[in-house]
Amino acid sequence: MLSSLYFLFMNNIMRIEDLKKNYGNVQAVDGISFSIEEGICFGLLGPNGAGKTTTIEMMEGILPPSSGQVYFKEKKIDHHFKQKVGIQFQNTALPEFITVKETLELFRALYPDPRSLDEVIEICSLSDIIDRDNRKLSGGQKQRMLLGLAIIPHPEIIFLDEPTTGLDPQARRNFWELIKRIKAEKTTVLLTTHYMEEAEILCDQIAIIDHGKLLEIDTPEKLLENHFDGALVKIPHADRDDLKLEGGIIKGDYIEISTRNLDRTMKELLQTQLNLEGLSIKKPNLEDLFLKLTGTTLRA
Ligand SMILES: Nc1ncnc2c1ncn2[C@@H]1O[C@H](COP(=O)(O)OP(=O)(O)O)[C@@H](O)[C@H]1O
């Protein structure tokens, strides 16, 4: 009762209902439902081919679903919807032979009330490349510029489809800062990624999808809390199958122990006479969760 009341009063900016898309025999999206609260960064996480782009493009109103519904503020999306959103496509060809500034101006001319050039430059840190030819941009610079284009119409929600794929670690971190700035402006962000670290850092809510289906949805903290005990202890070169350790699983040539009581586990381990050389203790992350849910790694 309480939870259904909460649902009623929650400020959902978008909601999808049993969304499906098939390409011939390929069921790219297979009945996904979720809602996105206003102002958050929502992450759609899944490996290549999971159905992220197909889902996001149906939510953008670009791709017609085979069935199911997409709602923006509880109204079915229509052709006005595209004026209210910012879209950064997974692959975008930029106009050639013009500069970043000229490109921004070109896009600004398409909207009735565009964000000022200075503001876009400021938010997306574009001043150092503003006069550069589009063809001379590095991967990270191109993504910054594409984000600039996406925020021009003062969007209420912005869709970013794998904006950091292929960027080097430094460029990815720089991009995360921009996403945080956009979030601070109260713009809702829908981000797809196959980097779990990125999702963990940026996202308030995460939907994990695979084979077109929603596997889990929650905050990063809750997802980990629900699936793992406190810590993961890993002991390499310990393939003794006579060992009985609470929470221990033998995985090839190492043992992994999931434990809420590290103290007890360590004492137990010391009694086994195992060679503990190379033992590691870590907090499980979303990559571990994905492995647990699907048996494969996110970047496989
Ligand atoms: N236009 C298309 N025609 C046929 N199959 C497609 C098309 N677009 C995507 N698919 C297939 O749908 C599935 C989901 O793809 P996609 O949504 O692009 O996944 P992701 O973005 O998570 O990598 C994949 O199996 C992909 O090959």
Ligand SMILES: [Mg+2]
């Ligand atoms: Mg994709």
